[in-house]
Amino acid sequence: AGASLDLDRSARCGFPEVVYGEGKTAETIIEIFQRQRAAGQSCLATRVDAEKGAVVAAEFADAHYNPVGRTVRLGHAKEKSKGKVGLITAGSSDLPVAEEARETLLWMNVDVTTIHDVGVAGPHRLPERIGEFADCDAVIVVAGMEGALPSVVGGYLACPVIATPTSVGYGASFGGVAALLGMLNSCASNVTVVNIDAGFRAAYNAGIIATRRRR
Amino acid sequence: AGASLDLDRSARCGFPEVVYGEGKTAETIIEIFQRQRAAGQSCLATRVDAEKGAVVAAEFADAHYNPVGRTVRLGHAKEKSKGKVGLITAGSSDLPVAEEARETLLWMNVDVTTIHDVGVAGPHRLPERIGEFADCDAVIVVAGMEGALPSVVGGYLACPVIATPTSVGYGASFGGVAALLGMLNSCASNVTVVNIDAGFRAAYNAGIIATRRRR
Amino acid sequence: AGASLDLDRSARCGFPEVVYGEGKTAETIIEIFQRQRAAGQSCLATRVDAEKGAVVAAEFADAHYNPVGRTVRLGHAKEKSKGKVGLITAGSSDLPVAEEARETLLWMNVDVTTIHDVGVAGPHRLPERIGEFADCDAVIVVAGMEGALPSVVGGYLACPVIATPTSVGYGASFGGVAALLGMLNSCASNVTVVNIDAGFRAAYNAGIIATRRRR
Amino acid sequence: AGASLDLDRSARCGFPEVVYGEGKTAETIIEIFQRQRAAGQSCLATRVDAEKGAVVAAEFADAHYNPVGRTVRLGHAKEKSKGKVGLITAGSSDLPVAEEARETLLWMNVDVTTIHDVGVAGPHRLPERIGEFADCDAVIVVAGMEGALPSVVGGYLACPVIATPTSVGYGASFGGVAALLGMLNSCASNVTVVNIDAGFRAAYNAGIIATRRRR
Amino acid sequence: AGASLDLDRSARCGFPEVVYGEGKTAETIIEIFQRQRAAGQSCLATRVDAEKGAVVAAEFADAHYNPVGRTVRLGHAKEKSKGKVGLITAGSSDLPVAEEARETLLWMNVDVTTIHDVGVAGPHRLPERIGEFADCDAVIVVAGMEGALPSVVGGYLACPVIATPTSVGYGASFGGVAALLGMLNSCASNVTVVNIDAGFRAAYNAGIIATRRRR
Amino acid sequence: AGASLDLDRSARCGFPEVVYGEGKTAETIIEIFQRQRAAGQSCLATRVDAEKGAVVAAEFADAHYNPVGRTVRLGHAKEKSKGKVGLITAGSSDLPVAEEARETLLWMNVDVTTIHDVGVAGPHRLPERIGEFADCDAVIVVAGMEGALPSVVGGYLACPVIATPTSVGYGASFGGVAALLGMLNSCASNVTVVNIDAGFRAAYNAGIIATRRRR
Amino acid sequence: AGASLDLDRSARCGFPEVVYGEGKTAETIIEIFQRQRAAGQSCLATRVDAEKGAVVAAEFADAHYNPVGRTVRLGHAKEKSKGKVGLITAGSSDLPVAEEARETLLWMNVDVTTIHDVGVAGPHRLPERIGEFADCDAVIVVAGMEGALPSVVGGYLACPVIATPTSVGYGASFGGVAALLGMLNSCASNVTVVNIDAGFRAAYNAGIIATRRRR
Amino acid sequence: AGASLDLDRSARCGFPEVVYGEGKTAETIIEIFQRQRAAGQSCLATRVDAEKGAVVAAEFADAHYNPVGRTVRLGHAKEKSKGKVGLITAGSSDLPVAEEARETLLWMNVDVTTIHDVGVAGPHRLPERIGEFADCDAVIVVAGMEGALPSVVGGYLACPVIATPTSVGYGASFGGVAALLGMLNSCASNVTVVNIDAGFRAAYNAGIIATRRRR
């Protein structure tokens, strides 16, 4: 009751609908997963807190609940990967958003290369490791506070950079607005932006760039 | 004086630096173009008003000034296209931003398919023509006012959609903020966003997705 | 003490005052309902949480508490309906606001036709069912996030559309501001807007359009 | 070039598309009017400055340019009116927005009753004249600064009130934002709101309420 | 420790310092009251929650804790009043701010005349009772939501009106910002404004206008 | 046409309506002045630019146009003054707002004592001269940028302080918003606030406090 | 896991990295401290709540937890001080931010001179004691509400003033935004600003000014 | 008239008052300069447009007008420099703000080392040249758009960094707000911030850090 599941989306867009768990009961999530399974579709829910996650995970033998990323994913890792996406965070507090992104990429069957905590105040850290991202199809950069990292990453790489602002910070960070504005005004040309804390959205876009390129 | 041209960018990022013409004199733009030519790089300047555009265009035999998009581009169309990008506008007032994007894609040697003025208030117009975008590598959607069009386009297509808010509108459009927020909160998964009126940025990202896919 | 009940409103405006329950005790609500009953007026309270709702409902034999819409309504459904209003939501999280609207319309003795979860990212869903709203006197569209749905509905219909933004969303949705701005800037001509989460206000306006038309 | 005219709107929505003149040339407006005429549709353009207005008016024998409301309308007043709408302004500076509304209602063939400059600081003025609006189908209230007038009007009348904030004011009026917020938070139940300075939008909604009621 | 009490203020400004209780312990408030008493000064603390209020009140025989206004006041009502201030609220939810104001006026030994819940949506209520305020030295008007009431009161009276916005409301009331902006843009000339929920500030200013006039 | 002059205001509120010149023609201002004169009322118009001011002044033998304050006032200084108001500015750029205030006080027949350019960065300047304001009925403090001066003045004086923010400043002064917020949050108890650049409003309130006290 | 400690910062910038405790577990903080100790670096963590503070403090013999400033510092006070910094607060509620600053200065081995609660509404308090700051290398001024104190302090002193806005206040203080804007627009030349509640940042900058001067 | 020159500031704060030219006439600036000269003080005016600058410069034999920085400075360069300050810009459009800063430092008799156009999108440019700033007493970083450069510079250096946001950019740069927020939220510890476009303020603070250190 109350949900018009878009089961046709997989055919239209390449991937099925992902469940936005905020404000849904565990029962609703389970019911949607069952209808998706019945239609032969893979299943992912985001914004699922620990309590709801336990109820959903108990229902499906192959459920994986990620307590940091707050996601539930059904099914095991596939064998052959399609594409490779980089995932870089500015600080260790950005981890929850990065984990939501990483789970989404696993669901899309895309390989992920990660480095954490290489924010711009320690400017020597990024150049030392940027080479690991040379063959990525796209790179996600997750940062709160001033959100400067995507510009620097963008300056080193040729591939698309998906900038993901987080609500990490205090005072004039305004819950991620400072980082969001920094990223929208990035002086690097290869940067596009998603909503604050939108790990799923960043990963979905990096994922379709990667899978459509490797097809 | 005052400019540290980043001539290495072409090697690092795949495309040379593009000149942001706002606040630069025609002379400065000409000088940068000459240094880029000397280094064998292609040349594009954005945000160039008609007066400055005429001065720059007079200096180079193969200059093309686009008065709607306010760009100067040097060089002729290349023979073999790399990739295909769609370009859709919500209203006819969004044309200047769309033209900045189209010129950038021509400079990147990418094919462009365009439809104008298919905003959501005439909802039958888009579905009739969406088929023309089925084989695009990426689609740019340019819209002011409520910025709803990228969500609808995103719902029909599997490829990445680059949402480009414009400052078209009045009152509570706040110079493009309403459209920007609409796009950041899009409920379609395949939408990323660039700055208000950032036709160049949208095109650059769509262009690298396309050229890197077709390589 | 502290309340100057506007008992004359029914004569002046066609419907009695509705109690805004936020910050009022159950006792205050009961007292107002008793004075309204004594004056022969119908009774509705909004923004009543479950605990207060139980106390109020225990006092009146014909009370109906709606836990999703958080309303208390006295009295049974009337026989002959006056007018017909459509009620459309973009996502299932918009249900509480939609239920506040639906209860208000029942209190006004107006028929309601509803579809849920037909947001623009699944753009084929709305056109399939839009025919059900052809004979409505007015349609309420409830949406959070980018708030694009009222524009699309407005483009299909000739009747007034009351756009109702909700606080559903995260990050740059800013508690419903993104949806509100989207709706204020709608490019469909037949759209007016109410406050964020103002299900009552949307329904009241749709309801008077309907009842005054059918009189 | 650049315009996909929505000629089907008249059938779908009851009235043809109205031209938003901002950013369009006189030539574009003339061309659109010619295509609409050829399709047997009535013609109205808003946001047309005096210079463009003269060019457009010179092209059509029955053109009427309103220099205060900045509209061009083709065709003569019809004989039999459909519906009656009230139009009230708070101050004399709100006249341009009121005139845009009045021209739109004439184009819709709806009668208009007007009073100007009855803002709340002279609170005795409105009650003396409110009786003139008793038989209106809807009332438009246009106000800048604190935007309080729609609440007071709403408190006196049973019909829908369309609140129209204007950018009149200075300092913390923020170009109409103060008035807009005042109207969105109105404590009168029968008030819905349109964008700042949106005279056309207010009139269109009042007009369809009126014409659909009198049909 | 940490507090430099301004004991000279009474001589300089006519009234002693009032304790802002937010973020202070009950012990700190008690200590300040003791130092003020020792200096022969009257005592008032605002923003004191019930728990702290009980502790402070237990320490002083003549303490009065007001649970709605969240104030502690020491001392009994004085015999002869200085001045008369009116206090009007728009809705019953504005009571806590009005009570903070009323307690402050009692502490200043000023008479208060009060009416509650006469917001503009029931526009007949205020004129019926405005005569009660004819001989006031100043009038405080407390209102949330659209904050329109001070303009209307100001239009009826010759004395200064102190407009006090409250955080009552939801959605686009933005915690009192809508009311604050409405009041700053009031079209009545005799209105000045204080901070959101600043009952004390409103009362202090009304109080000095009254006491200095009656001296 | 378009103006409902509130000629009754003088009886109701003690002073006649003041003409807000913005957006009115010189002819309209002249017509209003003539009607006010005929009714035996004194005349003042604010926000009148030099060009309009010359036209209005040419029409009345006793007109005084103030080019800094942008006001037109009719009539000569009265003999016996009612009340005394202080007027203090933080910087010399605040002069236009101060002059609008001073002209308003002259029109109200109130004495004015003025000091300019005593902002807080030269903190020794104010205490040296604060004694001149000891017998004022009220003091107006006009300041842009950080708007700190009213708090300091308020700390020295017992009378009401009307804080008047100005749009003087740049960058994060946001056209007077920084000063406005500073004043609303003033830690001095005797400060109320008016709109940005509202010299008239500040003076009107100081003026009624003064005249009603001296009556 | 998840942290790339910047151990080289001490060599590059003069002081080691300080741990931002928000969102880190006690275990993570302990692990970082151990790695820093092993590298011979001094240790400080900020934003550590009482519970986490106890766990960290239990692990190190020379740990000092400051419950007001919410910091953990390892090691004893050094003998010979480098530099002298002043620390002034406007109100007693600003203490937590001041204590975070004071702990940071102790960690940097810098002397601190402090006065509390000398806000501008008691304007005689500051001049009496300003002499104590004459030989400071830099002065930190901590203030919420209108944030006016740094301007006044700046006007008395020749050394750099680091203005630190706090989130103390209510209503239109907007969590420290009013104070921040006041400080950014300060009319005193020797004032720079840090983020809201950023006691650490203020102290670090004052500390490097002091230690580099005394070297 | 209207100016209370603070001639004592030089003794109190180390440097005389600097004239803020915005809104002052050339005559006023000349008069202030003459009074300062007479008192043996050095002279600087900022925000002086070309026209006014010519008038002021014509009056003093040793005047220097800087058309990019829009400053007038009297007097010749002094022989022995006090201190050294670095000045770094992100883009060539930031030059006007940098020139205002450079002129201020010359007036303070402080040496300046400059590099322009080393924004973060060309991340290899800064490290190549950062060594030139190793012996600076303080470094000013001027940047618009996302304002990321100060964090990177701060990460390389031990001295204080004064971050100066500029209004360079478009769309969501909001006239420098994005850069300002980025800098306030910088994750580098040695960064403090001044107002948008505040070249003078940045230079004054860097200058006093330098001169007080070298004394």
Ligand SMILES: Nc1ncnc2c1ncn2[C@@H]1O[C@H](COP(=O)(O)O)[C@@H](O)[C@H]1O
């Ligand atoms: N219209 C534009 N919007 C955003 N960035 C641009 C635009 N045009 C050029 N750019 C970028 O701006 C940078 C050049 O800035 P500048 O050094 O000021 O010329 C380059 O990184 C370009 O890729």
Ligand SMILES: Nc1ncnc2c1ncn2[C@@H]1O[C@H](COP(=O)(O)O)[C@@H](O)[C@H]1O
């Ligand atoms: N959910 C709601 N949103 C907006 N207004 C409401 C709501 N519920 C009741 N009202 C209105 O609030 C007013 C009653 O406020 P009160 O006097 O505080 O009970 C009446 O004018 C109602 O029509």
Ligand SMILES: Nc1ncnc2c1ncn2[C@@H]1O[C@H](COP(=O)(O)O)[C@@H](O)[C@H]1O
């Ligand atoms: N500068 C001003 N600022 C605010 N209100 C003003 C100003 N000048 C006149 N007014 C008020 O504006 C109203 C007149 O508005 P109007 O009817 O448009 O002339 C009167 O209530 C005046 O008291």
Ligand SMILES: Nc1ncnc2c1ncn2[C@@H]1O[C@H](COP(=O)(O)O)[C@@H](O)[C@H]1O
């Ligand atoms: N309270 C604070 N405010 C701002 N920055 C801080 C604070 N405490 C530590 N830092 C800085 O935050 C960075 C460490 O962040 P993280 O890697 O998340 O621990 C270092 O650059 C510190 O200098």
Ligand SMILES: [Mg+2]
């Ligand atoms: Mg770190």
Ligand SMILES: [Mg+2]
């Ligand atoms: Mg169109």
Ligand SMILES: [Mg+2]
């Ligand atoms: Mg759904």
Ligand SMILES: [Mg+2]
């Ligand atoms: Mg009027």
Ligand SMILES: [Mg+2]
């Ligand atoms: Mg009520």
Ligand SMILES: [Mg+2]
């Ligand atoms: Mg001065």
Ligand SMILES: [Mg+2]
């Ligand atoms: Mg205190």
Ligand SMILES: [Mg+2]
């Ligand atoms: Mg550059």
